[in-house]
Amino acid sequence: MNRKSADIVVIGGGVVGCATAFELARLGCKNVVLVERNTIASGSTGRCGAGVRQQFGTELNCVLAREAVRIFEHMDEYLDYEPGVEFRQSGYLMLAYSDQQWEQFQRNVELERSLDIDVKMLTPEGAREIVPFLDLEGMVGATFCQTDGHANPFHTAFAYAQAAKRLGAEILTHTSVMDIEVENNKIQAVVTDKGRIATSAVVNCAGAYSAKIAKMAGIDLPVWGERHQILITEPVEAMMGPMVISFHHDFYCQQTPHGSFIMGIGMPGEPKSFNIRSSVDFLEGMANTVMKILPPLGNLRVVRQWAGLYDMSPDAQPILGECPPIEGFYNANGFSGHGFMVSPIVGQAMAELIILGKSSVDISKLDAGRFERGELVFEPAVVG
Amino acid sequence: MTDRPKRHDDDVIVCRCEDVTLGEIRRLISEGYHTIDEIKRISRAGMGQCQGRTCRHLIARELARALGVPQEEVEMPMFRPPTRPVLLSTIARGEGDE
Numbered sequence: 001m002n003r004k005s006a007d008i009v010v011i012g013g014g015v016v017g018c019a020t021a022f023e024l025a026r027l028g029c030k031n032v033v034l035v036e037r038n039t040i041a042s043g044s045t046g047r048c049g050a051g052v053r054q055q056f057g058t059e060l061n062c063v064l065a066r067e068a069v070r071i072f073e074h075m076d077e078y079l080d081y082e083p084g085v086e087f088r089q090s091g092y093l094m095l096a097y098s099d100q101q102w103e104q105f106q107r108n109v110e111l112e113r114s115l116d117i118d119v120k121m122l123t124p125e126g127a128r129e130i131v132p133f134l135d136l137e138g139m140v141g142a143t144f145c146q147t148d149g150h151a152n153p154f155h156t157a158f159a160y161a162q163a164a165k166r167l168g169a170e171i172l173t174h175t176s177v178m179d180i181e182v183e184n185n186k187i188q189a190v191v192t193d194k195g196r197i198a199t200s201a202v203v204n205c206a207g208a209y210s211a212k213i214a215k216m217a218g219i220d221l222p223v224w225g226e227r228h229q230i231l232i233t234e235p236v237e238a239m240m241g242p243m244v245i246s247f248h249h250d251f252y253c254q255q256t257p258h259g260s261f262i263m264g265i266g267m268p269g270e271p272k273s274f275n276i277r278s279s280v281d282f283l284e285g286m287a288n289t290v291m292k293i294l295p296p297l298g299n300l301r302v303v304r305q306w307a308g309l310y311d312m313s314p315d316a317q318p319i320l321g322e323c324p325p326i327e328g329f330y331n332a333n334g335f336s337g338h339g340f341m342v343s344p345i346v347g348q349a350m351a352e353l354i355i356l357g358k359s360s361v362d363i364s365k366l367d368a369g370r371f372e373r374g375e376l377v378f379e380p381a382v383v384g
Numbered sequence: 385m386t387d388r389p390k391r392h393d394d395d396v397i398v399c400r401c402e403d404v405t406l407g408e409i410r411r412l413i414s415e416g417y418h419t420i421d422e423i424k425r426i427s428r429a430g431m432g433q434c435q436g437r438t439c440r441h442l443i444a445r446e447l448a449r450a451l452g453v454p455q456e457e458v459e460m461p462m463f464r465p466p467t468r469p470v471l472l473s474t475i476a477r478g479e480g481d482e
């Protein structure tokens with residue numbers, strides 16, 4: 001390793017780390033080093049469903065997602081990325097299966113509309129106009145937002161990484177962070193298996209491994225890994241536009257531009273772990289549920305199943321910002337299954353916070369201190 | 385995109401499921417994608433019906449040549465289940481294996 005010092009070290013080469021490194025460089029930070037122990041997008045980013053939705057139950061999540069969508073909409077030009085990140089706004093169709101859930105959805109829509117997010121409320125029959133083969137049994141209503149969608153997670157991460165490099169950031173792959181040196185509550189250096197990088201600031205974007213990184217700086221961070229599984233089918237002709245999502249079944253399913261269907265379902269009782277093995281009971285649960293809600297998909301063949309980790313936090317919300325008492329230690333983790341969709345705005349907000357001392361979207365409520373203060377921000381709408 | 389002199393076998397299809405050519409693999413290697421996993425993620429080579437049964441070896445060979453290492457040293461991606469494509473309806477009936 002020839003570089004021995006950096007203004008800022010970003011730990012983790014998932015989409016959040018790559019976006020943060022790029023935005024830091026864009027704000028003029030000349031000496032950004034990103035350290036990734038494997039390859040870019042080898043963690044949760046490369047394993048995720050890559051859905052992007054603005055339909056949430058808290059104002060902050062709606063605003064973060066809305067701002068992220070605005071960046072996704074012109075990301076290919078913004079990052080000058082020729083292959084394209086394949087952002088498609090084919091909408092999210094969210095299904096409600098009880099009166100209580102429907103009331104919550106209606107409250108969400110009211111909130112979303114007040115924030116300039118255009119969401120429609122639909123009867124079950126109205127939902128069927130969007131997905132003609134939807135089974136309506138037990139469904140009470142649905143909401144639909146056309147500007148929600150999905151992107152290619154590999155290309156998004158690669159696009160940020162390449163753009164960051166062009167602006168002078170250094171990206172070290174196959175390099176593991178082993179320790180963080182702290183003196184008088186100030187960051188001194190990041191120690192990797194390839195050498196020591198002197199620095200006064202660290203951004204912890206290590207996903208499910210973020211608590212391990214925090215521990216290196218002497219910080220107890222309440223973030224843990226939780227396995228979530230997903231599968232993909234053979235590609236077929238375009239037959240379903242939106243992502244279909246049901247909290248009742250803890251299920252989501254979507255057809256990619258490539259034609260494959262990608263789908264996931266939550267497994268009750270999944271323990272805290274770093275386990276990313278696939279299981280047979282997931283396949284069975286998934287197959288049964290999808291055939292109930294979207295019957296014709298039973299005719300599709302599964303070509304691949306895999307698993308990844310959600311980086312969970314106690315209130316299923318991200319942890320963003322500086323982490324007292326350690327000066328220069330910043331967190332951008334705890335995304336709890338919705339980190340891909342907000343990564344563009346998280347990168348911007350983190351860079352603004354670090355370089356300018358203040359971000360344009362107010363993320364102060366998402367600091368790590370909220371757990372001690374008892375100011376958790378529960379999101380009623382999480383899935384998978 | 386990097387300019388790379390065209391080679392006679394650049395048009396050879398390496399991954400038949402996803403239609404990826406040797407030339408494309410070589411271009412990605414020259415752009416710095418130096419593992420089979422990265423090449424798979426960016427080009428889709430090995431993501432199709434056959435799950436890379438043939439192309440992973442061809443890509444490994446190309447990587448070994450380009451990086452000047454023995455082919456055994458190129459890290460192979462994990463095979464992800466199921467081993468053969470299987471109908472969702474078959475799984476739902478609990479028959480697991482076709």
Ligand SMILES: Cc1cc2nc3c(=O)[nH]c(=O)nc-3n(C[C@H](O)[C@H](O)[C@H](O)COP(=O)(O)OP(=O)(O)OC[C@H]3O[C@@H](n4cnc5c(N)ncnc54)[C@H](O)[C@@H]3O)c2cc1C
Pocket residue numbers: 011012013014015016017035036037038039040041042043044045046047048049050051052175176177178205206207208209228229230264307308309310311332333335336337338339340341342384
């Ligand atoms: C099955 C599944 C489906 C999902 N679906 C969606 C979805 O539809 N929409 C959505 O928005 N989100 C989704 N998510 C969540 C999403 O994947 C994550 O929130 C997002 O990718 C987080 O990105 P990240 O960069 O923070 O983490 P990661 O991509 O996990 O990156 C962290 C990186 O840190 C590296 N690292 C760890 N320790 C060290 C170390 N000591 N030294 C150096 N590097 C280290 C890791 O190798 C890794 O590459 C899903 C997740 C899963 C598992």
